[in-house]
Amino acid sequence: MNRLLLGSALLLAAASSALAAEVPPAVLAPPFVTAGPKLVEPHLHIARSNVTGHARVALTFDACMGEADERILSTLVNERIPATIFVTARWLKRNPKAVAIFLQNPDLFELENHGEKHIPAVDTPVLVYGIAAAGSPDAVRQEVEGGAAAMVASGIPAPHWFRGSTAKYDLSAIGQIRAMGYRIAGYSVNGDGGSLLGAAITEKRISSAKDGDVVISHINQPTHAAGAGVARALVDLKAKGTEFVRLQDVADTGDDKTTE
Numbered sequence: 001m002n003r004l005l006l007g008s009a010l011l012l013a014a015a016s017s018a019l020a021a022e023v024p025p026a027v028l029a030p031p032f033v034t035a036g037p038k039l040v041e042p043h044l045h046i047a048r049s050n051v052t053g054h055a056r057v058a059l060t061f062d063a064c065m066g067e068a069d070e071r072i073l074s075t076l077v078n079e080r081i082p083a084t085i086f087v088t089a090r091w092l093k094r095n096p097k098a099v100a101i102f103l104q105n106p107d108l109f110e111l112e113n114h115g116e117k118h119i120p121a122v123d124t125p126v127l128v129y130g131i132a133a134a135g136s137p138d139a140v141r142q143e144v145e146g147g148a149a150a151m152v153a154s155g156i157p158a159p160h161w162f163r164g165s166t167a168k169y170d171l172s173a174i175g176q177i178r179a180m181g182y183r184i185a186g187y188s189v190n191g192d193g194g195s196l197l198g199a200a201i202t203e204k205r206i207s208s209a210k211d212g213d214v215v216i217s218h219i220n221q222p223t224h225a226a227g228a229g230v231a232r233a234l235v236d237l238k239a240k241g242t243e244f245v246r247l248q249d250v251a252d253t254g255d256d257k258t259t260e
């Protein structure tokens with residue numbers, strides 16, 4: 001390789017890695033991206049209350065796999081705070097006691113579909129945060145239908161909302177899931193950063209929710225610090241006069257054709 005070409009190649013490589021460190025892959029223009037489907041992480045908002053001092057907020061919790069977080073569950077029940085819980089077939093199987101509490105409090109809990117095996121609803125083979133996506137339209141269908149079947153088998157009403165593992169999708173999977181009759185649940189406030197944030201920052205993020213926000217956090221990581229922050233934020237929001245609603249209770253607006 002001649003010297004000029006080699007120099008250009010090195011410069012390009014350096015620029016490429018500097019960019020990669022600062023810019024999320026989705027906004028990098030070719031030639032910096034590797035081939036793969038365009039993934040979206042849709043937003044969801046609910047209709048505002050427009051009542052000063054009574055912000056309307058929808059709390060949504062993912063129960064991906066693992067256990068139930070009693071810190072959050074007991075606060076929701078004791079404080080009588082309504083919420084929407086997205087459950088997988090895997091989580092349902094391991095947590096019958098928590099499921100029984102949900103079903104005993106139908107005024108509080110709306111249960112919706114988080115899939116069968118907790119694999120991303122993306123219809124081409126790709127890794128999302130290191131998790132292998134469903135990889136085909138048939139596998140996306142199985143993930144959605146398998147989640148719903150497990151819910152109904154557990155005595156839960158048939159779901160109307162779906163949220164996939166990682167909350168990322170490709171547009172064709174969104175179209176497919178919508179055609180199956182579901183609304184797809186994005187969010188507007190990432191409360192706990194996948195349950196990996198500390199308690200103080202989690203509390204701050206959730207208790208800062210504004211009128212019309214949809215908060216996502218997790219109810220399946222009892223050993224993580226984030227859950228303590230979630231529980232405290234619920235009390236903070238209630239003290240502020242927040243109107244808590246479930247997704248089934250209000251009008252909503254989702255982007256990427258997730259609800260229209």
Ligand SMILES: [Zn+2]
Nearest residue numbers: 062064165166
């Ligand atoms: Zn999940």
